[in-house]
Amino acid sequence: AQSVAQPEDQVNVAEGNPLTVKCTYSVSGNPYLFWYVQYPNRGLQFLLKYITGDNLVKGSYGFEAEFNKSQTSFHLKKPSALVSDSALYFCAVRDGGSSGGSYIPTFGRGTSLIVHP
Amino acid sequence: KAGVTQTPRYLIKTRGQQVTLSCSPISGHRSVSWYQQTPGQGLQFLFEYFSETQRNKGNFPGRFSGRQFSNSRSEMNVSTLELGDSALYLCASSLGYTSYEQYFGPGTRLTVT
Numbered sequence: 520a521q522s523v524a525q526p527e528d529q530v531n532v533a534e535g536n537p538l539t540v541k542c543t544y545s546v547s548g549n550p551y552l553f554w555y556v557q558y559p560n561r562g563l564q565f566l567l568k569y570i571t572g573d574n575l576v577k578g579s580y581g582f583e584a585e586f587n588k589s590q591t592s593f594h595l596k597k598p599s600a601l602v603s604d605s606a607l608y609f610c611a612v613r614d615g616g617s618s619g620g621s622y623i624p625t626f627g628r629g630t631s632l633i634v635h636p
Numbered sequence: 637k638a639g640v641t642q643t644p645r646y647l648i649k650t651r652g653q654q655v656t657l658s659c660s661p662i663s664g665h666r667s668v669s670w671y672q673q674t675p676g677q678g679l680q681f682l683f684e685y686f687s688e689t690q691r692n693k694g695n696f697p698g699r700f701s702g703r704q705f706s707n708s709r710s711e712m713n714v715s716t717l718e719l720g721d722s723a724l725y726l727c728a729s730s731l732g733y734t735s736y737e738q739y740f741g742p743g744t745r746l747t748v749t
Contacts, residue, residue, distance in 0.1 A: 551735050562640075562726065562740040570735045609679065613734055622734050623692050624669070626679040 521546050523612050525627035532600045533635050540595040540630045542610030549615030552593040554584055557607040557629070566608075569593060570615075580604070600634045607631050637662055640729050640741035648747045654715040657744045661708050661729030667691075668710040669738060670702060673724040682725075685710055686733050714746075722748045 522545045532538045544550055554566040567578025574586045584595045593610060610627040641660045649655050661668050669692075670682040681694040685704035702712040708729070714721055724745050728738035 553737060555738075555740075562742045563728075563738075565737040565739065568735075568737050615734070623681050623684075623694060624738075625681070626671075628678045 521612065521614055521623070521625050523610050523625050523627040525608075525610055525630045527630050528628075529631045529633065531633050531635065534602050535599050538597050538600040538604070538632065538634070540608050540610075540632060542593045542595065542627060543591050544593060544610070544612040545591060546612055546614040550591075550593075551613040551615055552584075552586060553611040553613075553624075554578065554582070554593075554595050555609045555611065555626075557609065559606070563609065566595070600632075602634045602636055605632055605634045640727055640739055642725075642727050642741040642744050644744060645742065646745045646747075648749060649717050650749055651717055651719060653717050654713065655717060655746060656711055656713045657725055657727075657746075659710045659712075659727030659729075659741060661710070661727075662739055665729035665731055665739070666708055667730045667733045667736065668704055668708060669728045669730075669733075670710070670712050671726040671728065672696075673726055673743070674722075679726070682712065684733055691733055717748045719748050722746060 524543045552569040555563040557563045569576045569586045577583045607629045609629050613624045643658045667686045669684040672680045684692040688704045699715045704710045724743040726743045727741045730736040730738045
């Protein structure tokens, strides 16, 4: 069955330090991978996606993510965290459909990122 | 461009009643998806419509239904409300489905008493 795991409920990082939010996935076919961010009292916003091509994907607000097929991971990273990055981050996967998998999008449980001044 | 809009933003209903939620996608977007978000279950996919046809459906009972109109606007309906249906219902639109990113509305907060 298709699944997404975000192993950390919360990540704490000091402002200016690099941050990583982890995501691993399981799909039958080719993975379409997405990161979204949810700020307090606001809807989810798209950050970046991997469909095919370069394993390092760059997105909004200085975020990037690395697709690792052998480890079935798609970790979100940023070289220097800002206090304003504090939010809830969701990883999502869709099956690309190459192996009869489901097209249904599956979201992780979310990781709360807290950036301390 | 205006974002995804959802109405109403807040709703209080009684068990056994039914409710209809509305979603207007971003102009030009032909795909609309619906999600239920709760603290316990997280974000769960309900269904997805593209060009007025349901393309995908999540694992929810038949009390949850939806439709999409020719202008891409969508509605979802929940009949015979249960206490467990209390949640934030999110609508998302995209240009297409599968490989396209989604743009989410602010949600409708449904409380069932």
